[in-house]
Structure formats: C-alpha cells, structure tokens
Amino acid sequence: MNRPNQSGDTLQNASAKPKISVLVSDLSKKGAGRWGGGGVRPFLLSQVLKRLNYDVEILGFVFDDEPNVQTSFEDIPIITVPGKKYPHFIQSATSLVNQMTGDIIYAYKPKPSSFGLALLNKMKTGRPVLLDIDDWELSWHGGDAWKYRPPSIKQLARDIFKENGQLRYPDHPLYLKWMEKWIARADGVTLHNQFLQKRFGGVYLPNGKDTDLFDPTRYEPETSRNHYQLSGYRILMFPGAPRPYKGIEDVLIALDRLNQPDLRLAIVGGSPYDDYDNQLMEQWGRWIIKLPTLPIQQMPEVVAAAHIIVVPQRDEAAAAAQFPLKLTDGMAMAKPVLATRVGDIPAILAETGYLVDPNAPQQIAQTIEEIFENWEIAQERGQKARERCVQYYSFHAMAEILSGVIAPIAGSVHGS
Incomplete structure (x- = not known):
C-alpha cells in the first residue's frame, strides 16, 4: 500500500x-x-x-x-x-x-x-x-x-x-x-x-574514484601516448582546469630549469573560467601540450598516457579546502604522483607519492629527475598508490x- x-x-x-x-x-x-x-x-x-x-x-x-x-x-x-x-x-x-x-x-x-x-x-x-x-x-x-x-x-x-x-x-x-x-x-x-x-x-x-573504470590493466601506456599524439615525450600530466592557486606555473618553471627537450606538461581540459590557459601558453608554450576536455569514460585512457601526474597546489585557503580529483586519477591508474604538502594531500597519498613544499619549483625539478632516474621504484610506488586508492578512495x-x-x-x- x-x-x-x-x-x-x-x-x-x-x-x-x-x-x-x-x-x-x-x-x-x-x-x-x-x-x-x-x-x-x-x-x-x-x-x-x-x-x-x-x-x-x-x-x-x-x-x-x-x-x-x-x-x-x-x-x-x-x-x-x-x-x-x-x-x-x-x-x-x-x-x-x-x-x-x-x-x-x-x-x-x-x-x-x-x-x-x-x-x-x-x-x-x-x-x-x-x-x-x-x-x-x-x-x-x-x-x-x-x-x-x-x-x-x-x-x-x-x-x-x-x-x-x-x-x-x-x-x-x-x-x-x-x-x-x-x-x-x-x-x-x-x-x-x-x-x-x-x-x-x-x-x-x-x-x-570508480576504480573499475580507472583500472591500469585495461590500458597500454604507449598505445595511449600514440593515440593522443604524445609519443616521444616524457609526459607530466595535469588532468584538470588550471588556476593560479593550483601551481601549474611552478611545474613550468621547473621544466625551464631542467631544460630537457623531451619533457612536456600535458594539460587536459583547460580552464573554463578565464584566459589563464592563454597566459600560460604565452610564457611557457614550448613545454605545454593542450588536450581537449574529454568525457569521464575517456579519462582513464588519457591518464594512462602520463608518466607522472602533477598536483602542485599552492598554500592558499582555496587549495587547502579542496580534495584534488587529480590525485585519485593518478593513484587509481598506478601513476607516480608528484604533489605538494598542502591540505589533506600528504594524508591522502601517505607514502605512495612524491611530496614537495608548495611554491618550490626547484624541489619539483629535483623530484622529476629523481622519479625518472629511479623509474622502477616509481612504478612500484604507483602500484601502492593504486592499492591505497582502492582501499580508501574508491566508490x-x-x-x-x-x-x-x-x-x-x-x-x-x-x-x-
């Protein structure tokens, strides 16, 4: 009744x-x-x-x-x-x-x-x-x-x-x-x-995160890089909308300092809010590859193309009040995640990622080198990040x- x-x-x-x-x-x-x-x-x-x-x-x-x-x-x-x-x-x-x-x-x-x-x-x-x-x-x-x-x-x-x-x-x-x-x-x-x-x-x-959808065993990284025209590069990826407090400029300054021609920062989606993307391109366009906004079902494939996921939040109130979705994008896909000690990020990553101080391009540059010089260790850490994501940050x-x-x-x- x-x-x-x-x-x-x-x-x-x-x-x-x-x-x-x-x-x-x-x-x-x-x-x-x-x-x-x-x-x-x-x-x-x-x-x-x-x-x-x-x-x-x-x-x-x-x-x-x-x-x-x-x-x-x-x-x-x-x-x-x-x-x-x-x-x-x-x-x-x-x-x-x-x-x-x-x-x-x-x-x-x-x-x-x-x-x-x-x-x-x-x-x-x-x-x-x-x-x-x-x-x-x-x-x-x-x-x-x-x-x-x-x-x-x-x-x-x-x-x-x-x-x-x-x-x-x-x-x-x-x-x-x-x-x-x-x-x-x-x-x-x-x-x-x-x-x-x-x-x-x-x-x-x-x-x-839907860890069944974001499952690295379903994707082959080099195939994804070919599909998104990222082959031949070591890809740092920011799968989100750039804004000043998100620290993208610190990564680009780090790339300037490293000055290694095969490094690129892939930005997926770009900013729907303003012309901040264009400002970044004007100063650092040589390091940036822009990818379009993609439906969520396609995001695991594009994240698979990354070597490193970067979450370089700056120490500001807007950043401290957020749980960056990019963290679990990278964790679920077993990627090395390079992030800053801001808000809950250290607790979310625990020992499964790479942490640097906010607003510290030199530390970002050093950690990028560390990750690539010890790639097997980085891969193992990425797998632990996947396990942590399934346990604590899955649907x-x-x-x-x-x-x-x-x-x-x-x-x-x-x-x-």
Whole structure:
C-alpha cells in the first residue's frame, strides 16, 4: 500500500528506499557540468547513491551558457532550468523546485541556489536536507575578512536595482556568508577534507574514484601516448582546469630549469573560467601540450598516457579546502604522483607519492629527475598508490561512509 511521506508525496511501498534529489547550484560548463559530468563531486555522489540502490535524480541551474551535461548520466536523470538574476531567479527557483521528486534533498554546496532552496523546501514540505561541502566558497572572495561595505546608499541602491547590480546575483558573497550560518539546519553534512570538517563539522566523505573504470590493466601506456599524439615525450600530466592557486606555473618553471627537450606538461581540459590557459601558453608554450576536455569514460585512457601526474597546489585557503580529483586519477591508474604538502594531500597519498613544499619549483625539478632516474621504484610506488586508492578512495569506500549517513534519514522518511 502506498502511503504519504513527509513531503506529502507517496513512497511506492513500505520497503522501497526513498528517492534522493541531488540539487546543484550550477550545472553549466563553468560549474558542475564541466567534463560532461561524471568526474565532478555531485556526479560522484549520485553514482554512489545509485550503487546503494537509491533512486536518484540531479537537478540544477544553468547560468549564462548551455549545460555541458546530457539529460541523463548513467541512467540518472538530469533536469536543468535556466538560471536568472534576482528578481527573476525566484521564477527559475520555483520551476526547479516544482520538478524535484525526491523524498530527501541532497544539496551540493552551501549556496542560496542549492542549500537555500533545499531549506525553504524543507520548511514547506518537511523533506529532510543533506548538505555536501566540497569548497570553502568564501575563500574565492577573501575568506572571513570579506565584508560587503557599499561606500554609499546610492551604491547600495545600484547593487540592488541595476541590471548588473552585485546583489542581484543569487550566490553573491554576502549571501554565501549568510548561508554558512544555516549549515546547522541540515539533517546531515558531508565534506571531503579536514579543513572543511574543522570549520563546519559533519562527516568526512572523501572523493571516491570508480576504480573499475580507472583500472591500469585495461590500458597500454604507449598505445595511449600514440593515440593522443604524445609519443616521444616524457609526459607530466595535469588532468584538470588550471588556476593560479593550483601551481601549474611552478611545474613550468621547473621544466625551464631542467631544460630537457623531451619533457612536456600535458594539460587536459583547460580552464573554463578565464584566459589563464592563454597566459600560460604565452610564457611557457614550448613545454605545454593542450588536450581537449574529454568525457569521464575517456579519462582513464588519457591518464594512462602520463608518466607522472602533477598536483602542485599552492598554500592558499582555496587549495587547502579542496580534495584534488587529480590525485585519485593518478593513484587509481598506478601513476607516480608528484604533489605538494598542502591540505589533506600528504594524508591522502601517505607514502605512495612524491611530496614537495608548495611554491618550490626547484624541489619539483629535483623530484622529476629523481622519479625518472629511479623509474622502477616509481612504478612500484604507483602500484601502492593504486592499492591505497582502492582501499580508501574508491566508490566502494565512499559507499560505506555514505550509507551510514543516509540510512538514519531514509529510515525517518519511511517512519513518517
């Protein structure tokens, strides 16, 4: 017999698991829709929930451009609504909320356009809210020191009423600051590193990798290098979007110092945010090979082409608050990983990678030489990284943690 849940909808039967709506603030190609979905956190969460036999849907806004995602991903439906600035955002938000069919809302990022909507929906329907935090959003704006201080009443009015007024943007830093005060209202919080956990509490849920897809035994490195026109080079690879805090410049300075003509840095995907790629090419183009954005299903093949995966994060708040997905790309594919001692990176790699200080090109250069001069040891270390990834940072490991977070909430939905 069907019976109503807290939202007033009906569960199909008493034994069925509740449906979960993963609510994303931005599914455009500059947001979670980059890489065509799949490798970005809300897609990881959705895949793991699917493996736990929950019915899942992904919903979100698309601001400024077309979504870089399909209408479904691995049988998970994706629903998008054009995002607007205030006051039209209210109409966009209403449209999106009206299409949510989950019994539990899992909001991605503590933003008004995700977590804020989930809390408003909870007030109306009683549907419980989970929150996932994978960045300190205010770190992009100066952190705790940031304050909204318009110099005059006239400027405040402009920010509210002008077409491009700051306060018309749904996720303006002022609103992000307000949302942090509401995090305790969530029925559960997940996050992926110690920095965020110390700041917001919640359950540590590291980024998992599909280690069945990212399986080095399925790929032959030289074949992959041939396919991506990387043959003849020793390839350092950065499979992500370059930004200044990610330390790509330190690797390129190291390559300048080494000045070995067969070394190259392959950047996969590039930056969807600005022209930082072009700035790097102008100064260090001789060392860089740019590869296009690829779907997640193709990423293991391109990572297989690398000799070394580089994760040279700089010691900044934005970097400390992240769990770089590039780490588990390299670990899962049994690659030597060269990274910096920033945030959780040393704990994630443990003794299976190569660590240098942040902002230290000379150490990067020395470690590149060390890896190639002791290649068999590097290969063995890469294999240990693969084993560590399977044990601690796989979908299976992620599912064990997430099941413990979801089960009590799912039980409360059934018990209503």
